[in-house]
Amino acid sequence: MDDDDMEMDDYNDDFKLNTGPKRKSYEVDYSSLSQTSVEKSMREDVDHICGILGVESPVAALLLRHQAWNKERLIEKYMETPTTVLVESGATVPEPVAAPTPVRSHSVDKSTASPSSSRRATRSSSKLLSSLTSPTRLSFQKSNSISPSGTASPSKSRKDTKSEEPESFVCPICFDDSPDLKQLALDCGHVACSGCWNAYTTSKIRDEAEHSIRCMTEGCALVASDDFVRNILSDAAPAGTDVHENAVAWSRFQELLVRNFVAANQKLKFCPYPGCTNTVSCPSAAGKSVITSIVPTVSCGARGIPGSSSDKAGSSSSGVLQAREHVFCFGCTIESDHRPVVCAVAKLWLQKCEDDSETANWIKSNTKECSQCQSTIEKNGGCNHMTCKKCKYEFCWVCMGPWSEHGTAWYSCNRYDEKGSIDARDAQSRSRASLERYLHYYNRWANHEQSAKLSVELYAKTEKKMEDMQITSELTWIEVQFMKKAVEEVEKCRMTLKWTYAMAYYLARGNEKDLFEDNQRDLEKAVEDLSELLESPIETENIPTLRQKVTDKTVYVQKRNEIVLEDTATGFQDGRWRWNITVDGFEDPLEDSKVD
């Protein structure tokens, strides 16, 4: 790509996927695939196998699913023992036996349901079957036609095939004996009525999320082909079944097949957002048990949750939240976006929090006592600058110290002076010190998490403010969007900040950590400033000034966030970060930087 193209990208900023040459160091190459395009890849694999093994595509699909879409292994195994592979995948029945026996007695006695009653193994048994009776490959039989593998007649005696008199058919599952009953079987010949096949298939898909629809007969391992499933949920569905329910089941079935394919491919991940059927392809994060050089945050590109109340009137603020982009981590399921810290460290941290949750529980609480008058104060916004309603004492929510000492320099609150504290502590208070050290980081971590969660309220408040502003000022709806943008930015940066504390907890002491914490502090200060501004009351005459201020600060916050993310990401790529604990995939810590 040349420079001209790069500039073009600027106009498309909103729509770009992170694949262009302008990718930032904390972004990863990936692409989003719709269900249709994944299905296309599946079809290519199926066609490939058809060509090589000379089987029909429904058989190839079953073979591939059974071998977890590993084409090489499938071909190799098939060359060795084709029959075994076909039987194991449920594509054909085992053991060729010349004459078919009755499938199942009318009285559903268990003794006749032995697995060994399966007959006939044919590589392309569907062909054989259709050559006998059925015009389709799906073994559909009109009522009164002779079942190719014997009928499900009540008699237990072996029936001579091709008897002239059409037998009356009783479905062995539901005992229906209506003359217009449609009989249906897979290639094994275990016949049931179309109503039962339809109900069974629907139940397997809907209740069990199962894409492998096995024959209903106990011990029979034959699996229904996709064509069979489609047919039983459409053309072959008996009159009276819910057309909509059938359609839902068929589309769910297709989704399950795609999920099966995606799960077998390390380069792919299915979007975890409810109701979404997109897939993300991220080859650079594939196949490694631990990803140490990048945080593979990806997005399927879609937004919102289908069927949720996002468009209901009166819930506009939750609407904003529900219309979120489908962001998730390709490397773990810990959290959708845990940048800047890598998956392994994020996981260590969460494990630590879980283990120590008893001790740390009190911190999580949403209320604290005013350190001056002891009245209970509830935190209800994102800002750390608290004012006690009763005594008007101003203090910092994080450290509970007086706000006046923080002033414009909010230093004392993001750093825990390890050197000083270690000197001060004697050996006996080590364990106490290590708990305090943990609590220091946990405190700040939990605070940002809580503040980010409270952003739902902040959204609501902000929207109210935006409405007020339209009324009291000349500004249009578009012009008051700066508030919303600021709120979104604050929330985003709080998530970054939150994870920087997990990272800092495990960073080995030294210059690198100092620089990291400097960047962290600058971002934190910028975020708290903006957050406070957003919660301050609005005076009509000041709106233009406020707008300018908020916009400026938003840009600044964005810049600080960028710096933290960029610097951390390049650090991972250069292998610059050292830990004070053993982390999967990283070098062991130096002896003197180890922390219990």
Added chain:
Amino acid sequence: MDARLRRVNKEIADCKNDKTSNISLELVDNSPFHLKGSFPGPEDTPYQGGHFEVDIIIPDSYPFQPVKMKFITKVYHPNVSSASGAICLDILKDAWSPVLTLKSTLISLQSLLCSPEPNDPQDAEVAKHYTTSKGSFDETARYWTQIYAGGPGPKDVKESRVSGAARDDVAIAGLEKAHVDQFEGIGFPRNKVIDVLRRLNYRGANVAQISEDRIVEELLKP
């Protein structure tokens, strides 16, 4: 007619007509979808002579999803919860097939009583008892059959267990009276002693493995 209803009615009728299997089905609250099944305990097992009742719920998607069954009668068996009657059996879960029936499933329960699967237990404590001291387990299972399933009185059970009409908590827990008396004598409440000894599987050869200190330690826990 509703396919599920037709199928269940047919199954109930088939079961009535079948005199050989000893399996019976009856409606609960006049609903064909809530039934009570029963069968005799299999011969040559500790369950012989007992009459076992099973609660049966037919789900909406029956027979395409498995029937729900649990024992009403208390059963001492590794694959049956001694508290709730819940059953661990593959055909009641993923190995279910729509061609299986209420009758065939009840027959499978009956044969489960013949051949416990202690490696896939529903009740871990009972399973431990089964694997460590089979003789003592059989005795307890027989006692349960006698008091809960109307089984015959014991033939070779110790005198202490038959004396008195009241149910013997020690025998129900599958423990030795002497062991319980010993720790009760120290001053611990009887219920607690039974509870702890049962949990520790203080039976048979295991008794030698567990120190008295360990038991006292457990007994002292709140």
